Amino acid sequence: xxxxxxxxxxxxxxxxxxxxxxxxxxxxxxxxxxxxxxxxxxxxxxxxxxxxxxxxxxxxxxxxxxxxxxxxxxxxxxxxxxxxxxxxxxxxxxxxxxxxxxxxxxxxxxxxxxxxxxxxxxxxxxxxxxxxxxxxxxxxxxxxxxxxxxxxxxxxxxxxxxxxxxxxxxxxxxxxxxxxxxxxxxxxxxxxxxxxxxxxxxxxxxxxxxxxxxxxxxxxxxxxxxxxx
Ligand SMILES: Nc1ncnc2c1ncn2[C@@H]1O[C@H](COP(=O)(O)OP(=O)(O)OP(=O)(O)O)[C@@H](O)[C@H]1O
Numbered sequence: 001x002x003x004x005x006x007x008x009x010x011x012x013x014x015x016x017x018x019x020x021x022x023x024x025x026x027x028x029x030x031x032x033x034x035x036x037x038x039x040x041x042x043x044x045x046x047x048x049x050x051x052x053x054x055x056x057x058x059x060x061x062x063x064x065x066x067x068x069x070x071x072x073x074x075x076x077x078x079x080x081x082x083x084x085x086x087x088x089x090x091x092x093x094x095x096x097x098x099x100x101x102x103x104x105x106x107x108x109x110x111x112x113x114x115x116x117x118x119x120x121x122x123x124x125x126x127x128x129x130x131x132x133x134x135x136x137x138x139x140x141x142x143x144x145x146x147x148x149x150x151x152x153x154x155x156x157x158x159x160x161x162x163x164x165x166x167x168x169x170x171x172x173x174x175x176x177x178x179x180x181x182x183x184x185x186x187x188x189x190x191x192x193x194x195x196x197x198x199x200x201x202x203x204x205x206x207x208x209x210x211x212x213x214x215x216x217x218x219x220x221x222x223x224x225x226x227x228x229x
Contacts, residue, residue: 015069016058016059019058034059037184038154039180041187042187042201043188046205047206053091057091061081062091088152090158095147109147110150112149126138140164144164145175155186192221192227
């Protein structure tokens with residue numbers, strides 16, 4: 001195996017392939033190939049239980065999967081989280097320990113809290129809170145903003161809009177568009193109406209296969225049973 005000498009300068013292409021995951025007899029992921037590059041927002045959609053979280057965990061390296069290949073610019077990076085500055089990941093569960101003060105969380109991630117939340121003045125009143133003192137929606141928004149502003153080439157977001165109020169979802173989507181200029185984002189979220197216009201590429205995870213949607217995306221989502229109408 002070639003030792004990876006990852007060079008963080010210039011455009012980056014993250015590729016995951018050969019990913020197969022089964023739980024008992026159930027094959028959740030069957031030979032997945034996914035690609036994200038810096039400057040792109042990639043959407044990952046799929047019905048409940050289709051394996052989106054398992055795929056993000058695998059790419060990040062939080063789930064060890066035999067033979068999984070995750071590469072950046074062709075160099076193997078498994079587990080990806082071992083490489084400083086490569087990738088961060090917002091899991092579906094809360095990221096921050098409840099007792100951690102927000103200012104300290106921002107410091108640990110190397111993020112300027114004021115800058116990261118500049119488009120959300122309502123969050124300023126929470127700066128002296130601990131993570132566990134925030135409402136569900138505010139916690140989700142803050143965690144997403146911290147990871148978005150952290151200096152990594154890629155961010156993987158599992159349901160970043162979950163519980164976030166509509167006015168903040170719109171601003172957060174704008175913030176993602178702005179920041180994709182310096183990183184690649186992989187987002188899974190059932191708020192498809194907000195996700196679709198944001199994305200440069202949309203994948204649908206369906207029966208263990210990852211399908212790249214390239215035609216009329218809404219029609220394809222209906223055909224695969226993700227949308228009703
Ligand atoms: N540790 C585990 N043991 C057994 N089955 C698991 C385990 N983790 C996940 N699964 C199963 O794998 C499948 C995919 O789960 P996953 O959480 O990735 O789905 P998802 O697409 O993210 O769903 P949702 O949209 O509901 O969040 C589900 O059927 C789930 O029950």
